[in-house]
Amino acid sequence: MDDDLIIAEPSPLHTTTIVEKCTLKLVDDYKHMLCQATEPLSTFLEYITYGHMIDNVVLIVTGTLHERDVQELLEKCHPLGMFDSILLLVHRILISSFVSPRGILLSIATLAVAQNMRELYRLVLVDTPLAPYFSECITSEDLDDMNIEIMRNTLYKAYLEDFYRFCQKLGGATAEIMSDLLAFEADRRAVNITINSIGTELTRDDRRKLYSNFGLFYPYGHEELAVCEDIDQPVIHDDQIASV
Template identity: 50%
Template sequence: MNDFYFNVDNGYLEGLCRGFKCGILKQADYLNLVQCETLDDLKLHLQSTDYGSFLANEPSPLAVSTIDDKLREKLVIEFQHLRNHAVDPLATFLDFITYSYMIDNIILLITGTLHQRPIAELISKCHPLGSFEQMEAIHVASTPAELYSAVLVDTPLAPFFVDCICEQDLDELNIEIIRNKLYKAYLEAFYSFCKRMGGTTADVMCEILAFEADRRAFIITINSFGTELSKDDRAKLYPTCGKLHPDGLAALARADDYDQVKSVAEYYAEYARLFEDASNNPGEKTLEDKFFEYEVQLNVNAFMQQFLL
């Protein structure tokens, strides 16, 4: 019955989303772009695509940073248009998407505060999709105690922080551990939300989030080799909403080197292929490259369903 009422709240937004997807550059566009000799040539070619005139008011010579800023601005405007027209549960779903950017922004602000960096410099580096009204409360924090209170009280990420960190964790040595704990709590919460939604949302998003959880578990394990992070502490950083849970995560927690991580992946067909093709040789695709390609394919598959949002 929900399918019949889908268009009442979400039909317009799904149409927009599919339109945005159709506007992504095609292979033929990229073949033309590689022939461009200057950034102004690139600007001229993009005018014949859905990117239209987003650089029309930018004077020559163009800078790469200008193109990057304008692309990000275009993305944010389109996303916020979707969010402003959304009602629950879609509104909550879109909020969850912004939380990953908020985590990165808050970690950036925490790191900058601990190093006494100028607030203006830090804010300029924050991703606009991860901005929120209460960021001013973080700006004025000058000590770890004030920062801890600001994060817990004044940010949408407060529920994730409560069970992840304490005031004593806010030092330079623990920043990456805090980031991983936050992502663990975030991914598990997002997965649970999509699971409760059921239907197409669960079918599509749970697979994407499960892969992201497993990818983080693999990368955390590999990056921990040669560090002071104990196996027990490493295991506490693994998100538990992926396909590796529980046996694969237990095996990763015991791993001592890359080959043992690869042997764990061999028990999972989709991951075994990624490790098999990965290389550290110059010019060849690394494991993270293979992970990224697989993630892209999962997102492309999301559009194979009629009801996307």
């Protein structure tokens, strides 16, 4: 890392500042590498940013739902996941906001931004790399907390499966290494989905549809995870899979 990024900061130097500067350096180097890359490396590097894009979209929509400050939301977005439509989404939020002595306050009642997944796709995401992943979650249901999380997990499922297929087509060491990494991520998300959906309105079928169609748990482990009804069951299941 360039020392100048840290030297310019006033004392005392906080760990959050170090993380921020390191992240900015990483992003700058990553973008430089992406600009210099040719196919298929350029596409591979772009795939890595899609997860951050999904997280940023969900962060903005969820933050808006809970009337969070727009600037605060932007600061929390990962820079690798920034794209033009994120700024369009924020612009629509700002248009529908009003300013008080305390700063920008978001009014959900007057929000001129997407109110359901279909509108979110049409107004914001149709021309982004995430557009192909929305085919499974374009509905007219309101963007409440539950549906936003379903949207996040549906997008991640489509993204991980697409990235997995791309790596398999590349073959060689890339396919071998990335298969393990992506399988781990798919399994990790399957466990998280299971634990976070216990005690919610999600049915077993709803839960099963959110699991990626690859990984160590696929397909038989998914059947067991789908029927879990307490938090200890996924842990026991993981131990059983590991022993195999």
